[in-house]
Ligand SMILES: NC(=O)C1=CN([C@@H]2O[C@H](COP(=O)(O)OP(=O)(O)OC[C@H]3O[C@@H](n4cnc5c(N)ncnc54)[C@H](OP(=O)(O)O)[C@@H]3O)[C@@H](O)[C@H]2O)C=CC1
């Protein structure tokens with residue numbers, strides 16, 4: 001149903017008609033805007049324009065352009081200001097397009113960058129645009145192309161006044177929280193905060209993707225379960241309890257029930273008369289990172305290390321993903337290393353108990369992924385002076401996005417929204433309690449998984465994370481002594497006020513273990 005309540009915004013220029021930009025174009029037109037769309041590839045423009053022509057709801061509201069100057073000029077005089085949505089590959093492409101349209105920009109124009117951009121580049125473009133009176137908003141868009149078409153989760157960051165002008169439009173576009181109807185969009189803060197939060201969203205997404213993939217292979221290889229039976233387990237997990245209404249578990253269920261058909265999908269993929277599963281056509285190679293067009297999980301790890309926040313679930317997930325991409329090397333290494341393959345989990349125990357442990361392990365690792373990501377956001381918010389409210393992050397992640405998880409949002413949002421001073425979600429009693437309760441299941445899964453050679457990097461990283469984050473006698477005692485031995489790095493002493501626990505500062509003591 002077209003809407004006219006976008007407060008002066010009647011038109012928009014979409015830069016990029018790829019997976020995301022084409023879907024945004026159609027949705028914006030459906031929302032009643034006149035949409036101009038440009039892409040560096042003519043065929044991308046033609047495709048979306050052709051599609052729009054066939055749709056009665058949006059007919060006539062999508063204009064395609066091959067020439068970028070005609071594209072920008074098409075927006076002149078239609079609204080109070082020119083509004084753009086960038087949805088292109090991050091990095092140089094966005095810089096190049098900004099240079100191409102810069103001379104056509106006027107004071108008051110607003111650019112929303114909906115790509116997965118590095119927040120530092122966003123901040124550079126904000127300064128560059130501010131100099132000519134134009135506002136650049138770095139905005140995370142989550143939920144993939146289906147959500148881009150139906151309503152994504154949005155995390156804009158940048159100038160408050162400009163964002164106020166576009167917020168009614170963004171609210172009508174964004175996904176809505178099913179319980180309250182609240183739009184899943186909020187100004188996250190100034191500068192590059194919006195893109196930083198999307199980057200962390202993708203880091204959490206990476207942790208959850210790995211945890212669920214590990215759970216799938218645990219059931220498939222360890223318990224010998226057929227795909228659709230695993231899909232049934234996912235459906236059950238998703239229906240109630242701690243993993244209820246979780247987007248990745250929901251699509252996991254759908255994937256595991258998808259069989260090949262004689263006709264296949266719209267393009268004939270998965271066409272076969274053998275009734276097998278489409279997932280068995282998919283190789284174990286994640287190559288998203290190969291050409292550096294997707295950088296968010298990598299940047300998330302770099303940020304976590306440089307801001308001194310432990311995010312091992314996210315890191316372990318990412319490192320397996322990197323190794324998976326280089327299958328050529330894996331094939332060579334496999335011959336040399338002769339690693340054991342996952343084997344059936346032995347024993348006659350009831351599978352119900354093992355699957356319940358696995359459910360707890362998945363929940364524990366999902367929750368730990370959120371804790372790690374939120375702590376990173378909190379750290380960055382303090383360092384950068386963004387004043388991000390972690391409760392707002394949970395609010396915009398309630399619908400339309402990949403990490404949507406109802407119980408986790410219900411658990412985390414109220415305390416984090418009420419206590420903005422909280423920098424560590426593990427300090428919340430209810431969160432600590434749930435991590436504690438599910439730790440047992442996680443430990444069982446990691447032990448069984450280790451014995452039977454399952455692939456469990458993110459699950460086992462979570463187990464160790466919880467042990468050392470809540471540990472009081474870490475082996476780093478010995479590490480600190482060794483570093484003092486060879487590097488005179490000093491140490492703090494147990495039981496000395498100001499040192500134990502004391503701040504994160506170099507200790508005052510050095511022992512001369514071996515005079516030079
Ligand atoms: N796919 C997803 O699930 C999500 C993606 N994103 C982000 O949204 C953005 C778009 O992603 P998506 O639609 O999937 O990607 P696509 O590859 O489908 O589209 C990217 C578009 O950018 C264009 N492009 C590449 N280089 C240039 C250049 N130098 N100048 C102008 N245009 C250029 C591409 O053209 P060409 O076809 O010629 O390469 C293409 O049209 C990315 O930043 C991505 O990280 C955000 C959330 C979800």
Ligand SMILES: O=C(CO)[C@H](O)[C@H](O)COP(=O)(O)O
Pocket residue numbers: 116141142143144202205206288289294295296297402
């Ligand atoms: O942004 C996304 C979802 O939130 C996209 O799925 C994106 O393609 C994720 O890729 P990567 O994990 O490599 O950034």
